[in-house]
Amino acid sequence: QLQLVQSGGGSVQPGGSLTLSCATSGFSLDAYFIVWFRQAPGKEREEVSCISDDASATYYSDPVKGRFTISRDNAKTTVYLRMDHLKPDDAGDYYCAADGRPFVQYMCLAGTANEADYGLWGQGTQVTVSS
Numbered sequence: 001q002l003q004l005v006q007s008g009g010g011s012v013q014p015g016g017s018l019t020l021s022c023a024t025s026g027f028s029l030d031a032y033f034i035v036w037f038r039q040a041p042g043k044e045r046e047e048v049s050c051i052s053d054d055a056s057a058t059y060y061s062d063p064v065k066g067r068f069t070i071s072r073d074n075a076k077t078t079v080y081l082r083m084d085h086l087k088p089d090d091a092g093d094y095y096c097a098a099d100g101r102p103f104v105q106y107m108c109l110a111g112t113a114n115e116a117d118y119g120l121w122g123q124g125t126q127v128t129v130s131s
Helices: 102-110
Strands: 003-008 010-012 018-025 033-039 046-051 058-060 068-073 078-083 092-099 125-129
Touching: 003 092, 003 125, 018 033, 018 092, 018 125, 033 068, 033 102, 046 068, 046 078, 046 102, 058 068, 058 102, 078 092, 092 102
Parallel strands: 010 125
Antiparallel strands: 003 018, 018 078, 033 046, 033 092, 046 058, 068 078, 092 125
């Protein structure tokens, strides 16, 4: 069974850091771009970051640029999202997703990832940022 398994998340004060992990189960990570979405309460799910299969290219949305870092370890079949200088606006449910189709991968790096295009999702992890 193909799965993405998330870990990390939790509650931090503003300015704090968290690292989210997204590990594959049942398939190799090598051929997949991975995208991180987040969904704040009452808001639509939005793309936060994307990383290409070989980590040569990444995308960050403007609100997180300079504070979040996406990386991957294909040997460990895991993608990470390091989140620094967290703000209350960063709070929400974070999801990783994967798809191997070229047009989906292109949109991922362009910052126009559409959640409807992704069939493989992590279970989600909650991030709370409050004092």
